[in-house]
Amino acid sequence: MKTSLSKQQDNRKEIELFIGPQHPASGHMRFIGRVDGDIFTNFIPDPGWVHRGIEKIAENRKWIQIIPLVERAAILDAANMNIGYVIALEKLLDIEPPPRAQYLRTLLCEINRITSHLYGFGIAGIMIGSSTFYMWPFADREPLIDIAQLITGARLTYSYMIPGGVRRDLPQGFKEKALKALKYIERRLNNDYFRIFFDNPVTKARYQEVGVLKRDDAIRLGIVGPNLRASNVKYDVRKVEPYAAYPELEFDIAYEKEGDCYARLLVRVEEIRQSIKIIRQILDALPQGPIIHKKYEKLVSLRKLEEYQKTGIFGLPAIFTVLRPPAGEVISRVEAARGELIFHIISTGELRPYRLRMVTPSFRNIVLFRELISGARVMDFPAIYGSIDYFPPESDR
Amino acid sequence: MIIKIINNFYHHIRAILIGLKYLLSPGIRITLKYPDELPILPENYRGMLKLNNELCISCGLCSQICPAGAINLKLFEHEQTKQVGRHPEVDYKRCIFCGFCIDICPSKALELTRIHDAAFYVEDELYYEVNRLIIGPKIDPPCMRSKYVISEIDEVRGIVYRNA
Numbered sequence A: 001m002k003t004s005l006s007k008q009q010d011n012r013k014e015i016e017l018f019i020g021p022q023h024p025a026s027g028h029m030r031f032i033g034r035v036d037g038d039i040f041t042n043f044i045p046d047p048g049w050v051h052r053g054i055e056k057i058a059e060n061r062k063w064i065q066i067i068p069l070v071e072r073a074a075i076l077d078a079a080n081m082n083i084g085y086v087i088a089l090e091k092l093l094d095i096e097p098p099p100r101a102q103y104l105r106t107l108l109c110e111i112n113r114i115t116s117h118l119y120g121f122g123i124a125g126i127m128i129g130s131s132t133f134y135m136w137p138f139a140d141r142e143p144l145i146d147i148a149q150l151i152t153g154a155r156l157t158y159s160y161m162i163p164g165g166v167r168r169d170l171p172q173g174f175k176e177k178a179l180k181a182l183k184y185i186e187r188r189l190n191n192d193y194f195r196i197f198f199d200n201p202v203t204k205a206r207y208q209e210v211g212v213l214k215r216d217d218a219i220r221l222g223i224v225g226p227n228l229r230a231s232n233v234k235y236d237v238r239k240v241e242p243y244a245a246y247p248e249l250e251f252d253i254a255y256e257k258e259g260d261c262y263a264r265l266l267v268r269v270e271e272i273r274q275s276i277k278i279i280r281q282i283l284d285a286l287p288q289g290p291i292i293h294k295k296y297e298k299l300v301s302l303r304k305l306e307e308y309q310k311t312g313i314f315g316l317p318a319i320f321t322v323l324r325p326p327a328g329e330v331i332s333r334v335e336a337a338r339g340e341l342i343f344h345i346i347s348t349g350e351l352r353p354y355r356l357r358m359v360t361p362s363f364r365n366i367v368l369f370r371e372l373i374s375g376a377r378v379m380d381f382p383a384i385y386g387s388i389d390y391f392p393p394e395s396d397r
Numbered sequence B: 001m002i003i004k005i006i007n008n009f010y011h012h013i014r015a016i017l018i019g020l021k022y023l024l025s026p027g028i029r030i031t032l033k034y035p036d037e038l039p040i041l042p043e044n045y046r047g048m049l050k051l052n053n054e055l056c057i058s059c060g061l062c063s064q065i066c067p068a069g070a071i072n073l074k075l076f077e078h079e080q081t082k083q084v085g086r087h088p089e090v091d092y093k094r095c096i097f098c099g100f101c102i103d104i105c106p107s108k109a110l111e112l113t114r115i116h117d118a119a120f121y122v123e124d125e126l127y128y129e130v131n132r133l134i135i136g137p138k139i140d141p142p143c144m145r146s147k148y149v150i151s152e153i154d155e156v157r158g159i160v161y162r163n164a
């Protein structure tokens, strides 16, 4: 006896639910879930829709040309992607940037961390239906992007760090502008954001005790960044293996105990506060001196040197076009906004790297979808996704 | 239980009030009304390029460093000065505005313009030959009423735009 198609479906207990791939939230990404009633019985993330092959392209680029390339992994966290690669390259070249350059690098990284977290808040807001909290953090990124633009000359793709230092010094009157922007963002964060979103009972109802990640699970799965710290693990590469100017700066690791969606959000709030604290310290204690390693300072033309002394814009020395780091293998670890970023580079002493491996934080956090959403309700999916702050282009690379 | 209800009610009201405050208070807009308002960008903004062919020593470093492969060198003779040299041409379909070429140019022949929002009618116009690169990018104000503004960071309102 034939049964109609709809009848067949009626008999099926579970249905398959596809989410994406057309930009479900923060980027192109597909999820395949099996739904029993209102509960996901199985949930599989299916990444790869924005794969650009950065690792492969890097094998065809000169060392210096990879700087803008790795930034494209996470465009809103460009400075942190940049510093990871440059630190690895400096390890190969065996040079150490001067203190002022270290501080300037840290400054840009922290500005970027704030803008990246604000972006994450916006996405989290719209995913649970708060369009006000989508607009506010996105708009409030603007003052910070503005001050980053003053340092680097670009809004998002800074390409600011080069082996041996940074490309530009701070412009005149930067400190006052930066302090104003920090004050603004601090007030918005501590008053307005809490009133409209974090203390809002709707947010709490959607976020608290949803998507709980236990401490042991977080460690077992190798979760990184704020998601790990929200499960009561105090692990931050800036403290564990300090780089740039972090050893000299005072800040605390933000962490929460609960491990639910709300805790993940609060960790980011606290991280922004810590970043503000770090930027203030940098602005106060910025050491004087050159922004580029002595070795390279001697190599630029006289006309460029004059410009550098006058305006603080350092030209690239011609040697960067034929940079050949000695053969070797290095690993660098930095704390990007979404967690630990690892570069593993193999050099054979050629113009181009033999292999560049880039392990991004979102790539390591992707397993959370499977872990947290299997067993959760369908309506908890946006809440959990928003709280993870997952960024597909960063994961796909 | 009762306390929780009261507490929730209080926080609901607070959320609504802060939303209303920003809805009703005038002049808290952070958005730039582009293109009616055109921003004057900071001095060192990395925009499109301009070439000074008299300074260019035809070294080719700019094309060697370009991460996007946007620069080709072309033999060029200047119409008036009859100066001959191999000068860069820029393909803005590829350029990512990284500014590496400007930074590496040893004679400062390439310079920054603060223009980044030029529009083109034909795809081929995106390819800047040497003579167009010497003139540099030009934009017309997109509409008659557009005016230039300076953005300033403000403690209370984030960013304010002042007429230039």
Ligand code: SF4
Binding pocket: B065, B066, B067, B068, B069, B070, B071, B090, B094, B095, B096, B097, B098, B099, B100, B101, B102
């Ligand atoms: S700005 Fe960068 S991408 Fe554009 S032409 Fe110069 S080096 Fe190439």
Ligand code: SF4
Binding pocket: B055, B056, B057, B058, B059, B060, B061, B062, B063, B086, B087, B088, B104, B105, B106, B107, B108, B109, B110
């Ligand atoms: S523009 Fe500058 S870098 Fe390019 S060929 Fe001329 S002098 Fe060399």
